[in-house]
Amino acid sequence: MSTIAMPKPDARILAEAPQIIAALRDALPAGTVISDPEETRAYECDALTAYRCPPIAVVLPRTTEEVATAMRICQRFSVPVVPRGAGTSLAGGALPTADSVVIATIRLREILEIDTTNRFIRVQTGVTNLSVSAELEAEGFFYAPDPSSQLACTIAGNIAMNSGGAHCLKYGVTTNNLMGVRCVLTDGEIVEVGGPFMDSGGLDILGLLCGSEGQLAIVTEATLRIVPKPEDARPMLIGFDSAETAGECVARIIRSGLIPVAIEYMDDVCLRAIEAFAKTDYPKCAAVLIVEVEGSQGEIAHQIERIREIADELSPVEFRSSRNKDESLAIWKGRKSAFGAMGRLGDYLCLDGTVPVSKLPYTLKRIGELSKHYGLEVANVFHAGDGNMHPLILFNANAPGELERAEAYGADILRLCVDVGGCLTGEHGVGIEKRDLMSKQYSAEDMAIQMDIKDVFDPDWLLNPAKVFPLDVSQPYRDRASRS
C-alpha cells in the first residue's frame, strides 16, 4: 500500500531486542518502558496514518535524567531512537522502525517557572501547546505559536518542527519564541542551550536545534518567550468570486502597512465541506478570507475600516466584520472545523508547502489544473498571510492505487511550490513524507553540510536516521556510522 520506503530493520538489533528491553527496564522506574505489542500499538504511527510500524519498545520518561539514561542505553546497543511528542506529526516525523526505540516526552509535564518580569515561561517539553497559554492566562500573557493541533501537540514536537499556526504572521513561529532549551545528546549528556536572555553571543545552536526534526538531540525543557495578551481581537470575513482576487486582496492588505494577526484562506471545495459539516453561514463563493486584527476598540475599528477600503476596491461578494464575541466565534467556527469537515469527505493528504505571497494566485491556478490531470479533488485551506499552503488532496484509501496517485499529485504540488520560489514544508516538517523531495529544493552540497552537522551531534546516526534526507543521499553517512 505504501510508496515511501524505510530501511530494512537491522537483524542484529531485532535479535538483541530482549536484552535492550531488559537493560531499559533495569535502569528506569517501573512503568517507564513498555514493549507489549498491545501497549506499543498507540505509538506505531503518528498523524500520517498510512504508515505504521511497531517499535521494539517505547520509553516514557518523567525527567531529563531518565531521558539521558535511556539514550545512553540505546547508544550502547546502537539502537535507533525515534523521539516523539504527542504524535500529531502529519509528515511521519515520529514513525518508528521495527529496530527502533521510541522515546516520548508526554510524561514530561511540569511547568517549572513563570517569570512575567523577564517575560518567559520554563516548561518540561511534554506539556501541550495550549496548556502553556492556559498557565499564563491569569497573568495576562500568552505563548504565541498556535498550531491547529495545539490541544494535543507538545512543546517538544513544536520545537522539533518549528511549528507556526494562524497567528504567526504577527508573532513569528516557534524559533522566534524560543529562548533556551535543556536537551539530551545521543551519548546521554545533558546540555543547556540559551536561556532567559535575548541572544547568547556565541553560535546560534538554539536556532539550529529548532526545526531539526529530532535529528540532533531530544529537548526536555524549554524557556519560551511570553507575550502580553492584546486588549481585544476581532475577525472579519471577506468573500470573493475568484481565487485570484482573494490572493490579490491578501497582498494588498500586507502592502498597505497593516499586519493583521491572521489571514486565513478557504476555497470553494473547503467551503462546501464546512457548510455540510459545521452549518456556518459562510457565503457561497470561490474563496473566503478570514482576517483578524487586534488592539483596543479604537485600533480595531480603524484597522477594519482600512481593510474594508482595500477589499471594496476588489468588489467582494461579501464583507462582514464581527461586532461581538458571538459573531467572532461564528466567523472562526467554519475555519476551525475545516479539517474535521474535510475528514467527512473521505481520506485526505494534507500538504504544507509555502510559496511567496505574490505567487499565491498562480500556484492556486496550477493546483487546480493538476487536480484535473490526476482526477483527484483538492481543497485549499491555509495561512495566506505568510504563503503557507495546506492543499488537502481527497482520495479513497480503499481504492487500489489511489493513495499512490494522491502522493504523486502531492509531490507535484510541492515541486510547484519550490519552482515558484517557495519550499516543501512550512511547519509540518520533512519527516518521511517529503524526504525524497529534498533533492528538488537542495543540491547535493546543500544536503551534505546538513548531514555533516548531524554527524557532529549524532555521529552514530541513531536519532531518526531514515528521515529528512533522501535514503540514497544519507546512505553513505548511515553506513559509515554503523561501521564505526
Add this chain to the structure above:
Amino acid sequence: MNPNSKINGPTEVFSPNDDAELSAFLADSYARGIPLRIAGGGTRLDLGALNAQQTLTSRALTGIVTYEPGALTLIARAGTPLEEVEQTLAEEGQALAFEPMDHRGLLGSSGVPTIGGVVAANVSGPRRLQAGACRDHLLGVRFVDGSGRKIKNGGRVMKNVTGLDLSKLMCGSFGTLGVLTEVALKTLPRAERQLTLVFSKVSLQEACTIFASALATPYEVSGAVYHQESAWLRVEGFAQQAAYRADRLKALFRENQIDVIADEESRALWRDFKNVEVFAQSSEPLWRILIKPSEAPALARSLQLLGGDVFIDWGGGLVWYCGSAQSAEVRSAASAGRAVLIRQGARPASDRFPEDAGAISRLSAALRKTFDPAGILNPKLMGD
C-alpha cells in the same frame, strides 16, 4: 581597505565579484591553509582575526536581487550597503524592523556597513525587544564555506522547516563558518508615528520596574533604554494608535514626571540610542552584555564599581559597559550573563566572546571544523 584606518590588519585584500570567484578563492585558500580575515564593508575591522594573511571581503557582491513589498521580502547580495537597503525599503514605507546599528561612531572606522555584515554579526538594535533580532528576520542565506562549497539554506518565505536551519547558525557567526553571498530578509511596515516617553530622575532599579510594567502591557513598547537617571520608552503604530498607546502608558505611570517626544525628534533620539552614541567619544573598551533584564541593576552596580559608565537597552536585557576594567573583572561581574567585547581600546584582547561551558564549546568547535576544516576563516575569533 581604508589606508587611514587606525587598525592594523592584513593589507592584501581580495574582493570577489561573484560566487564562482569566491568559491575558487576559498578552495585555494583551503588547499594552501591561508588564514583569512573575513569582512563585509570593513566597519568592524577591530573585530577581525589578528593572524590572518589576507582580507577577504564581500563588498563587491552588491545589489538588491528582489524586493517585493507585498510579500514583505527583500533579497540582497551580501555586499549591498545597508544604507541602500534601508533607502529602498523607505521608499515603499517599509524597514528592517530589527533596527541594525552602525558601528562606525563607536569604533572610529570608516567602511560602509553592508547587509551581509549585519547578518554575519546578528546586529540588532533597540526594537529587538519587541520585533526580534536580525536572526528572527532572516529567511535564507547563500554562502561559501571554508573549503569553497557553495551552499544555500532556507529561502525567501516566512514559514520554512525544510531541512536544518543553517541561516540561524550563519547569523552571528562572524564569518567563522563561511562567507555570505546573499541574504533574504523579512521586511515590515515602517510605523506612521512614533512617540517617546521620557522619565527623568529615576534610578536604574526604578527604570527596570517601569520597563517590566510597560512591557507587560499590550501597547507593544518597541524601545526601553536607560542612561544616567533618565529612562525612555518608545511606542509606535499608525497615528491614532501611537497616541493611544502613549496616553495609556502615561496613565499607568501617572506618579512619574513624563515628557513626550514625537516623530523626527524621536527618530533622531533612537538613532543615537541604536548606535550607542553616548560611548562614541570614548576610546575605552566597550562591552555588550546580554542578561536577564531583572539582573541589570545589580550588574550595573558591580560594573560601576570597576569604574566607567553603563547604558541600558532592551528593557534591561542588554547592558553596554564602557570602562577600563580588565576582561576578567568584567566577565566575573557579568557571570550571570554573556559578555562580548565590542571595542578593545588600547589593550588588545583575544577573548572577544564569552567562553562556553563544556558541551556547547565542544559542539561549536566541531561545527566550525565542519564548515571550515582548515581553520582559515577568522581563525580563533570565536574560540578554537
